[in-house]
Amino acid sequence: MKFYKIVFFAALFLSAAHAFGQSSAELKRRRDKLNEELDQLNHELEANQNNKKMNLKQLNLLKAQISLRTSKIATINSEIGLLNNQIQESNNTVHTLQGQLDQLKKEYAAMVLFAYHNRSSYNQLMFVFASEDFNQAYKRMKYLQQFGSYRERQAESIRGTQNELHNKIDELDKTKKNKNDLLADQEKEKANLGKAKKDEDDVLSELSRQQGQLKQQQRDKQNKISDMNRAINAAIRREVEEARRKAEEEARKREAAEAAKAKAEGRAVEPSTVKRITKTSTTSEILNATPEAAKLSNDFLGNKGRLPWPVTNGGITQGFGMYTSGGIRNDNKGVDIRTNEGASVRAVFNGEVNGVTNIGGTYFVLVKHGEYFTVYSNLRTVAVSKGQKVSTKQILGTVATDSDSGMSIAHFELWKGSDAVNPAAWLTPN
Known part of the structure; x- marks a missing residue:
């Protein structure tokens, strides 16, 4: 039984280690990506700092850098949490293996002592010949043979447990070293974050002299956003009304055809089993009135959390x-x-392109996916047109660069009917 317990604990630990490895690898990949983005931001900041005059681009770069450093610190915290769990599990495993090794050695010592007292062939023969009958003598001979084999297995179990214990201790030491490296990286990032926040304060202080100009830029941006929101709402309302009109028209045609068929066959018209679109129908019912639209909506919903990023x-x-x-x-x-x-x-x-609209010199594209809509705005150029069918990852246009901030920002929205929802929950984790 001791041998099978060792196998069970080893399998359990390997399974936990595999699960940890997957999570740790994902966190490391995220940290590496954040490092790449931070390096790119640092290069842009260095290039922009050659300009003695503080500007909005520098402020935005610092804000982006602060956001990335905060995300990196949070990622490191998650990695350290996983390492702490692994260290605890490893300590528990080492303790269990040490206890099993001590018990195996104790049992093996007892067997060695027993074998020593019965080491002569004479004693073994007397043990067999003292049997009451032939069947008992045969069982005693088999016992002696099995005892020798079991002692060999116990010795092998001791060697295997010792090797596993040494490997686990080595792995524990490596995990502790990884944790110390992450803690050092975390302290470094905290120091960099503090410096970035101080730099941000310095830039804000300098830019406060240009407060009027900055506020005007913000107001212009807000007006542009308001214009775009109104255009999106209007486009969705038009789409809902068009879908309602088509559904009502289809229902009238279907009922007229059924009435004509019933009259030709000389029977009464049966009530239609198809649910009609009325003035009280919800936006969801209207946009999913056709089987094609309902399927597209369902497929879109089924990909929540797995949609590719728009860039x-x-x-x-x-x-x-x-x-x-x-x-x-x-x-x-x-x-x-x-x-x-x-x-x-x-x-x-x-989906299908529902519209392409120019707002203040840049474009936004509205794409319909059944009852869902996605919006891609701040586009410098557009590669699609209204009514065009598009597929996943098909290029819609190119992002514009803001002349004031120097930033290239792609704005992405997701609407369910006439309600905006947070698109971050729908995209593949970045």
Whole structure:
């Protein structure tokens, strides 16, 4: 039984180690990606600092850097948490293996002592010949043979447990070293974060002299956002009304055809079993009135948390919901994603282009996916047109670069009917 317990504990530990390895690898991949983005930001900051005059681009770069460093510290905290769990599990395993090794050695010592007292062939023969009958003598001979084999297995179990114990102690030492390295990296990032925040304060202090100009820029941006929101709401309302009209028309045609068929067959018209679209129908019912639309909506919903990002490289700089910038309160209906200059913006799912609209010199593209809509804005160029079918990851256009901030921000929104929802929960974890 002791041998099987050892196998069980070893299998259990290997399974836990495998699960840890997957989580640790994912966190390390995330930390490496954050390091790449931080390196890119550092290069841009160094290039921008050659300009003696503080500007909005420098402020935005510092804000992005602070956001990335905060994310990296949070990622390191998660990694340290996993390492602490692994250290605890390893300590428990070492303790268990040490206890099993001590018990195996104790049992083996007892067997050696027994074998010593019965080491002569004469004693073994007397043990067999003292049997009451032939059947008992045979069993005693088999016992002596099995005893020798069991003693060999016990010795092998001791060697195996010792090797596993040594390996586990080595692994524990490596885990502790990894934890110490992460703690050092974390302290470094905290120091860098403090410096970035101080730099941000310095830039804000300098920019406060240009407060009027900055507030005007913020107001212009807010007006542009408001214009875009109105255009999106109007486009969705038009789509809902068009879908209602088509559904009502289809229902009338179907009922007229059924009435004509019933009259030709000389029977009464049976009530239609198909649910009609009426004035009280919900937006969801209207947009899912056709089987094709309902299937597309269901497929889109089924990919929640797995949709590709609208850009191949980037990170969120402003999340969904209310926020204040430059003393002006804004409501972000989507997420702002900082990306490379001239980056391609792509569809996150199959659908149909509902509209392409120019707002203040940049474009936004509205794509319909059944009852869901996605919005891709701040586009410098557009590669699609209204009514065009698009597929997942198809390029819709290229992102514009803001002349004031020098940032290339792709704005992405997701609507369910006439309600905006947080798109971050729908995208593949970055």
